[in-house]
Amino acid sequence: MKDLTIWCTYHKDEQIQQFGLLEDDVMRLFKGNDTGIEGENINHxxxxxxxxxxxxxxxKNGIQSRRVGFCHYRRRFGRIADVEPGTCQVLATNRNCHVFGHYKGAHKIPTNLYQK
Structure with a gap:
């Protein structure tokens, strides 16, 4: 079993070159909108x-590593740190980006959707 695998989600082939995405012994690339991929998926x-x-x-496809991480092609981990098994650690944060605000704007979520 591999010690660490980080899965990087992208959705256009040109993003591999544009963002310098490379697969190696740790990083795996996953085309998130590829509905023809083998195995159980919700890529649609x-x-x-x-x-x-x-x-x-x-x-769902039982792909295992002792430790696994997930990132986005524009929000990749800058460096790999030692992560204790069984713990969750954020390797890097962008203090200038409010995650909810980003998704709210990027996915056109109505302002009043989460108001009581």
């Missing part, structure tokens, strides 16, 4: 779930 839902389709694919 990529516009709504982005990286979650990769997590689903890895989970």
């Amino acid at each position: 839902l990529n516009p709504f779930y982005s990286e979650i389709v990769t997590l689903y694919y890895v989970w």
Whole structure:
């Protein structure tokens, strides 16, 4: 079993060169909107779930590593740190990006959707 695998979700082939995406012994690339991929997947839902389709694919198809991570082609990990098994650590954060605000704008979520 591999020690660490990080799955990087992308959705256009040109993004591989544009963003310098490379597969190696740790990083795996996953085309999140490829509905022809073998194995159980929800890639047709990529516009709504982005990286979650990769997590689903890895989970449902029993792909295992001692430690696993998921990232987006524009939000990749800058470096790999030692992560204790059984723990969850954020390897890097962008303090200038509010995640909910980003997804709200990027996915055109109505302002009043989460108001009581």
